[in-house]
Amino acid sequence: NAxxxxxxxxxxxxxxxxxxxxxxxxxxxxxxxxxxxxIVQGLEFLTYFRNQAPIDDSGMPKERFSAQMPNQSHSTxxxxxxxxxxxxxxxxxSSLDWGGVDTQYFGPxxxxxxL
Amino acid sequence: xxxxxxPDARVTVSEGASLQLRCKxxxxxxxxxxxxxxxxxxxxxxxxKYYSGDPVVQGVNxxxxxxxxxxxxxxxxxxxxxxxxxxVYFCALSPGGNKLTFGIGTRVLVRP
Numbered sequence: 406n407a408x409x410x411x412x413x414x415x416x417x418x419x420x421x422x423x424x425x426x427x428x429x430x431x432x433x434x435x436x437x438x439x440x441x442x443x444i445v446q447g448l449e450f451l452t453y454f455r456n457q458a459p460i461d462d463s464g465m466p467k468e469r470f471s472a473q474m475p476n477q478s479h480s481t482x483x484x485x486x487x488x489x490x491x492x493x494x495x496x497x498x499s500s501l502d503w504g505g506v507d508t509q510y511f512g513p514x515x516x517x518x519x520l
Numbered sequence: 521x522x523x524x525x526x527p528d529a530r531v532t533v534s535e536g537a538s539l540q541l542r543c544k545x546x547x548x549x550x551x552x553x554x555x556x557x558x559x560x561x562x563x564x565x566x567x568x569k570y571y572s573g574d575p576v577v578q579g580v581n582x583x584x585x586x587x588x589x590x591x592x593x594x595x596x597x598x599x600x601x602x603x604x605x606x607x608v609y610f611c612a613l614s615p616g617g618n619k620l621t622f623g624i625g626t627r628v629l630v631r632p
Contacts, residue, residue: 409563438619448610448622461619496563502618509620511556511563 409512411497417518418487426482426515430499437480438509439472442494451495454480455502487519522547524611526623534631535603541596541626543611551613553594554620555585558608567609570594581605606630 410429418424430437439451441464450464454474465472469487474480484491494516498509523546533539545551552571556564568579575587585596594611608627612620 436618440620447624448612448620450619450621453619464619498564500618507618508566508569511565513561513563 409497409499409510411495411512411515413515414513415516415518417520419520420488421486424484424487424491424517424519426484426495426497426517428480428482428497428499428512429478430480430497431510432478434499434501434510435477436500436502436507436509437474438498438500439480439482440496440498442496442514443492448496451482484517487517489519492517492519522551522613522615522621524613524621524623526609526611526626528626529624530627530629532629532631533601536600539596539598539601539605539628541609541611541628543594543596543623545592545594545611545613547592547613547615549615550589551615553585553587554612554614555579555583555594555596556610556612556622558610558625560607564610567596601628601630603630603632 412427435456437454442448452462452465452472453460457474469485472482494514496514498511500507500509525544554569555567567583568577570577570587577585608625610625611623
């Protein structure tokens, strides 16, 4: 089992460009989560899918950020018109989501730097 | 709204000494509680979790945590640390077992 796979591991974009981050959950896991990690804000929840359906996007910035899960094997987080304050490590996690005390397994993250 | 407070940003201990990391939470009921560890340039790894039952929970690498409802706390402990325990430790809660709310983290440095 390769664990949660995130690509790319590092991404540098210019201000105003688009960034797309990819996440491949662990096979058989039905829930996918996205978090953002910064020095100032720490770890923040962004959004959550269950069986590919969006369940909770309460942490997503209202503008420029979007997430999708077109199939059970991958999810994407897209940031349009990136700004320097979007620089962060974006973490993806997956879980079985069977309704109990699920363990979320985290990927290594994508470090985004917006210049 | 829920929150997690880790009052110690940094803790330095000598190898072989004991370690306690403090975590206090705010939530109207008993949430799911977790401790995660993050090694340099790696993702988060679960150390242990709690929802109900015995308030002392055993985790990986000889870590354990004790839940206290009266104190709204979930402190992490290890009897004897190794240099490889140097990492950042995060306490987290989840009201319903899904999205996590994290504390700011405690960076642990183990001196040889």
